[in-house]
Amino acid sequence: MVSMEQQSSPSMRWLRRYRSFFIILLFIIAIQLFLAYKSRDIDLAGALRTQRDIHESTPESSPAVPPAAPANVVPVAKQLGFQPECDINAKEAISALQRAKTKDCRQHIAHIACAIQAGRFYASQLQSSCPAGNHTANVALGCYRDEKDSRLLGGYFASLKTSNSPSSCVELCLQSGYPYAGVQYSRECFCGFDAPPSSAKLPDSSCNMKCLGHAKEICGGFYAMNVYETGIAKFTAQLAASSAPPGEEQVRIAFLLTLNGRALRQVHRLLRALYAPQHVYYIHVDARQDYLYRKLLELEPKFPNIRLARKRFSTIWGGASLLTMLLQCMQDLLKSSWKWDFVINLSESDFPVKTLDKLVDFMSANRGRNFVKGHGRETQRFIQKQGLDKTFVECDTHMWRIGDRKLPAGIQVDGGSDWVALSRPFVSYVTHPAKEDTLLQELLRIFRHTLLPAESFFHTVLRNTQHCHSYVDNNLHVTNWKRKQGCKCQYKHVVDWCGCSPNDFKPEDWARLQATEQKSLFFARKFEPIINQAVLLQLEEWLYGPYTNEYANLHGYWQSLYHHEDVHSAGDDLTRTIGDSLMRLAVQQTKLKHQLQAEQLLELTHYLHRDQYKGFLVRFSAQRRNDSKQLQLETRVRPVQLGKLARNARFSKRLRNFEVSTDFDQKEQVARNFAKMLGPKSELVLSYTYQGVAETRDDAAHSYNLTLLWLDPLGRLQDFNELHVEESQLDVINHSKTLLKQPLTPGIWTAKLIGRSSIYAQLKFLVSPLAYSNGSPLENAAAAKSLNGGLTLSLPEDFELPVEWQQHLDNDNDVFALREEALANAQLTGQELHARIDELVGKFFQLRETCEVNGETRVLPELPLCQDTAWSSLASDPKSDIEVLLKRR
Numbered sequence: 001m002v003s004m005e006q007q008s009s010p011s012m013r014w015l016r017r018y019r020s021f022f023i024i025l026l027f028i029i030a031i032q033l034f035l036a037y038k039s040r041d042i043d044l045a046g047a048l049r050t051q052r053d054i055h056e057s058t059p060e061s062s063p064a065v066p067p068a069a070p071a072n073v074v075p076v077a078k079q080l081g082f083q084p085e086c087d088i089n090a091k092e093a094i095s096a097l098q099r100a101k102t103k104d105c106r107q108h109i110a111h112i113a114c115a116i117q118a119g120r121f122y123a124s125q126l127q128s129s130c131p132a133g134n135h136t137a138n139v140a141l142g143c144y145r146d147e148k149d150s151r152l153l154g155g156y157f158a159s160l161k162t163s164n165s166p167s168s169c170v171e172l173c174l175q176s177g178y179p180y181a182g183v184q185y186s187r188e189c190f191c192g193f194d195a196p197p198s199s200a201k202l203p204d205s206s207c208n209m210k211c212l213g214h215a216k217e218i219c220g221g222f223y224a225m226n227v228y229e230t231g232i233a234k235f236t237a238q239l240a241a242s243s244a245p246p247g248e249e250q251v252r253i254a255f256l257l258t259l260n261g262r263a264l265r266q267v268h269r270l271l272r273a274l275y276a277p278q279h280v281y282y283i284h285v286d287a288r289q290d291y292l293y294r295k296l297l298e299l300e301p302k303f304p305n306i307r308l309a310r311k312r313f314s315t316i317w318g319g320a321s322l323l324t325m326l327l328q329c330m331q332d333l334l335k336s337s338w339k340w341d342f343v344i345n346l347s348e349s350d351f352p353v354k355t356l357d358k359l360v361d362f363m364s365a366n367r368g369r370n371f372v373k374g375h376g377r378e379t380q381r382f383i384q385k386q387g388l389d390k391t392f393v394e395c396d397t398h399m400w401r402i403g404d405r406k407l408p409a410g411i412q413v414d415g416g417s418d419w420v421a422l423s424r425p426f427v428s429y430v431t432h433p434a435k436e437d438t439l440l441q442e443l444l445r446i447f448r449h450t451l452l453p454a455e456s457f458f459h460t461v462l463r464n465t466q467h468c469h470s471y472v473d474n475n476l477h478v479t480n481w482k483r484k485q486g487c488k489c490q491y492k493h494v495v496d497w498c499g500c501s502p503n504d505f506k507p508e509d510w511a512r513l514q515a516t517e518q519k520s521l522f523f524a525r526k527f528e529p530i531i532n533q534a535v536l537l538q539l540e541e542w543l544y545g546p547y548t549n550e551y552a553n554l555h556g557y558w559q560s561l562y563h564h565e566d567v568h569s570a571g572d573d574l575t576r577t578i579g580d581s582l583m584r585l586a587v588q589q590t591k592l593k594h595q596l597q598a599e600q601l602l603e604l605t606h607y608l609h610r611d612q613y614k615g616f617l618v619r620f621s622a623q624r625r626n627d628s629k630q631l632q633l634e635t636r637v638r639p640v641q642l643g644k645l646a647r648n649a650r651f652s653k654r655l656r657n658f659e660v661s662t663d664f665d666q667k668e669q670v671a672r673n674f675a676k677m678l679g680p681k682s683e684l685v686l687s688y689t690y691q692g693v694a695e696t697r698d699d700a701a702h703s704y705n706l707t708l709l710w711l712d713p714l715g716r717l718q719d720f721n722e723l724h725v726e727e728s729q730l731d732v733i734n735h736s737k738t739l740l741k742q743p744l745t746p747g748i749w750t751a752k753l754i755g756r757s758s759i760y761a762q763l764k765f766l767v768s769p770l771a772y773s774n775g776s777p778l779e780n781a782a783a784a785k786s787l788n789g790g791l792t793l794s795l796p797e798d799f800e801l802p803v804e805w806q807q808h809l810d811n812d813n814d815v816f817a818l819r820e821e822a823l824a825n826a827q828l829t830g831q832e833l834h835a836r837i838d839e840l841v842g843k844f845f846q847l848r849e850t851c852e853v854n855g856e857t858r859v860l861p862e863l864p865l866c867q868d869t870a871w872s873s874l875a876s877d878p879k880s881d882i883e884v885l886l887k888r889r
Contacts, residue, residue, distance in 0.1 A: 137231025715810025
């Protein structure tokens with residue numbers, strides 16, 4: 001008798017065997033479908049569509065009362081705070097809406113996204129007004145023979161597999177600046193500067209292949225090309241004249257200084273190098289920079305040709321506000337009574353490489369021309385690299401990418417550098433667009449929603465208007481590009497894009513500066529004396545001759561860190577906390593502690609000598625106890641971190657500059673928090689230099705796999721980093737960031753660099769408690785605890801600690817005791833909090849020397865006068881003495 005299993009077909013037996021598998025699979029699919037169904041309640045894109053449907057289904061005559069929204073709309077209404085006017089489809093716009101912080105910003109993003117989707121934001125076609133000669137757009141010249149080794153149109157090639165047609169190819173070639181376009185082999189588009197020779201003409205029947213983008217049109221054939229005119233003439237930049245004719249009147253220049261930061265002395269130094277009474281100096285200081293604006297405002301009563309912009313902007317890297325600010329400043333210059341012929345924009349990071357008289361002679365020889373620097377590469381590649389084919393919206397101090405865009409047909413796109421020298425007629429044109437000038441109006445709209453707009457706006461306007469014959473491909477600058485370091489995507493916190501920035505000049509770059517001597521280059525960038533001042537001294541002496549011995553403190557540099565007159569915010573809380581503590585500690589020094597009472601922190605200033613950081617200066621007011629006399633003192637302070645290296649370890653012997661800080665600049669390979677002030681809200685980063693060797697005794701370079709442990713004041717592991725170091729890499733600067741939950745636990749932290757069985761290096765550093773919150777003193781225990789608590793763990797509770805790491809951590813009993821102490825400390829306010837801060841600060845900041853600010857009478861004659869020292873912020877510094885300019889008037 002045959003069994004039932006034997007009677008079953010092979011397919012049935014297979015199903016029975018894998019029945020369990022299919023049941024599990026169906027169960028998983030069911031769960032996924034259920035989760036997908038539930039997720040639609042929080043799907044922003046779907047909810048936006050529902051919002052649109054509700055809005056459009058409501059008759060115009062209905063009362064202005066919104067109908068009851070379905071359940072899946074509620075999360076979006078809460079998230080956005082308003083009803084979008086359309087169904088927003090672009091995923092980048094949806095992402096921006098989810099990330100934007102304020103309702104106004106979200107409304108701005110949504111409004112523009114909807115206008116773009118409706119096709120009413122950007123123009124689809126524009127008409128260039130640059131003379132085109134005898135060229136006419138879309139004129140067919142015929143069919144021509146092409147050759148593989150000698151292309152008929154050799155300027156640019158693109159394979160348009162789905163969109164090729166004569167019109168699309170003409171549009172692409174015109175955008176790239178080519179007078180001729182050719183289609184071939186159905187999918188290929190060629191661009192060129194020169195007309196095809198008549199000897200290559202073929203019968204029209206030789207071009208017989210249909211276009212992939214438009215089947216009713218012909219796109220050449222096999223090595224046969226349909227050639228068209230794009231409607232523009234071949235563009236040739238003007239060659240600058242090197243000298244003016246005899247008797248030519250010299251031009252007057254308006255120097256437009258767009259400044260940020262706190263480098264006041266460097267700005268003074270730049271003005272000294274550029275100043276002459278016949279020129280104009282118009283200064284825009286970023287709206288957030290109170291100190292720099294306040295100090296430079298002091299120049300106006302002294303110099304009638306120096307003026308600060310009253311309408312100030314808060315600009316960000318790559319922001320559209322940069323272009324808005326430039327255009328506004330140019331409008332101000334035009335409205336002024338000053339006479340000027342050119343405007344040249346500069347920043348605090350620029351410095352001349354030729355004397356002012358040489359610049360004036362050159363500009364006088366080129367009156368009416370406009371100096372901009374082109375990108376020097378394929379236009380289509382430039383468009384993609386620059387993000388010109390994307391729409392950006394600036395709000396919440398961020399450039400939000402909200403989607404792709406198609407640039408209008410009919411115009412050439414150009415760009416390069418945002419440092420320019422523009423003639424007065426062109427400045428007048430771009431800043432006062434006539435209503436009937438559609439071209440300029442639409443270009444302004446495009447570039448107000450473009451990343452780095454000043455790098456392309458002036459170039460593109462020049463190429464497409466009647467000013468096109470005034471274009472000179474030279475922005476008068478040499479820039480220190482080191483793209484390997486400068487293109488490390490450092491600006492993601494302010495822009496949805498990666499960009500590049502130039503590096504600072506240093507003495508090793510001197511040859512590049514010397515090479516400008518025989519070229520029409522008059523400025524260099526970037527310079528930052530807080531990074532390197534030696535190269536600036538070298539440049540000044542090259543231009544103006546050696547400094548004489550009367551220049552005291554030639555190698556000193558001072559830069560403001562804090563000033564009491566600034567508008568205080570959360571950004572100053574840590575600085576004021578540590579500054580106040582150091583002020584209190586300064587008056588407790590042996591010679592002064594019984595005589596003085598500290599009153600107010602006035603100013604903190606970085607001090608460097610020969611490009612070595614020597615600490616910061618704490619200037620404060622005090623009162624003498626016995627007679628209540630007022631005085632001001634300044635104390636030099638050195639930040640310290642307590643490091644320890646393994647004595648016999650090969651790796652440790654070559655380890656240098658092992659330190660914890662914040663604000664690590666990958667471009668300059670330095671942590672910009674020079675004062676090493678760290679607080680509960682700091683994002684810690686460890687950096688170090690490893691001095692490798694080219695060869696070892698056994699000719700085998702070592703490599704090290706290390707682990708960096710971050711231990712909080714309770715001895716708990718909060719984070720770790722895996723590091724790999726090759727000994728063959730010479731003098732490499734490494735850095736390692738943390739992912740720590742904030743607020744950090746205040747107190748003494750430890751960073752341990754360990755191998756498999758030993759510690760290579762250990763560093764103790766201070767995370768200071770805060771005495772201020774959002775600019776105001778902490779006054780109650782609850783506020784103090786929220787700010788100075790920080791007892792959470794950054795690592796998951798179920799994190800499995802490797803056995804070999806346990807020896808580097810405190811035991812549970814010690815951790816418990818320290819936790820109780822930390823909980824009590826977190827609630828301190830007033831004098832108790834100050835006492836704890838002073839105890840900690842005193843261990844990690846060394847007070848070196850103190851001087852008295854000169855008043856009408858000496859209060860403490862035992863102290864030196866600040867102006868007589870070499871280190872005080874009041875010491876003589878003729879390099880940056882702006883008063884010397886009064887003698888040139």
